[in-house]
Amino acid sequence: MASQNLQSVPPELSPDEREREQAGQAYFDRIISEDSRIEPRDWMPEAYRKTLLRQISQHAHSEIIGMQPEANWITRAPSLKRKAILMAKVQDEAGHGLYLYSAAETLGQSRDKMMDDLIAGKARYSSIFNYPAISWADMGAIGWLVDGAAICNQVPLCRASYGPYGRAMVRICKEESFHQRQGFEILLELSNGTEAQKQMAQDAVNRWYAPALMMFGPPDDDSPNSKQSMAWNIKRFSNDELRSRFVGMMVEQVKVLGLTLPDDQVRFNEETKKWEHGPLDWNEFKDVLAGRGPCNAQRLERRREAHDDGAWVREAAAEYARKQAEKEYAA
16 A cells, blocks of 8 residues: 555656746746736646636537537528528537637647547536527527627637637637627517517527526636636636626616516616626536536437548548648658
8 A cells, every 4th residue: 555655646856847847837927917828838837727628628519519409490490591690600600619629729638539528428518508499589599698698708708818719719709799699680570570479589588598697607606616717817707797797788688679587686786886686596507517407418419420420521531631641741
């Protein structure tokens, strides 16, 4: 037992290694204090690297899984115009996933490993995408509420301390802004339609409102990673701060829609100068994250099927790249 314990103790750093670590830490601390950016080849603490990998890969997975509930409605869109817009949106989400996987790869994680973790159920993605989209109005509610929450959360990430992540977020946020407007327009048209259409829009808002609020993550008191991410300038605002901002945005926009939020406890606190909302079911949130949501199994099964069906494309691309490399070497 003694020898096993000794083997588990990491070896001491040499003086040169210790000096390099100290210089790297000093550089990292200075960059963070100056609110500047860390780049892939810069020294960074291992905990910082792991935090970024967890956040960026989860974000990428969320974009890819998030294609499913909307892609399911492309063939059932009520008009050619709506079909074209929805197809463009789903394509955008695929692009977002690719940007983010590329950013994560700069941290030393291969895309294959990230995808393997996702389809094996080891990696997490946003809980919101484990809820079903049961009517066309859900395309509006997802755009307005889900993409609206994404914008509120992601615009500050454009200033994230890790360069590749922040730069990827600039384009993503521009496209998410279009998605949110698209969803708002769908709900606006439905709410100004027949009584049945307006009720369909209200029902969709009722179902997506609470899950959208929980997208920001657990309350600050129950979010162990949030404070450290803010100290490293990865995040700029806490979960509860972002949630409050989002509620304030929705309160005004829902008036234009002629709909209501399913929350009679929404109010502006004059003392804290923040918007407050009613209680959320955090047990449900944890259940969905743990894989017990309405569509968890279905979402992962579809991702596995798509991954298997696309194997020949990956193999063909790899073979083409190999042949091109051979030609360049021969030349």
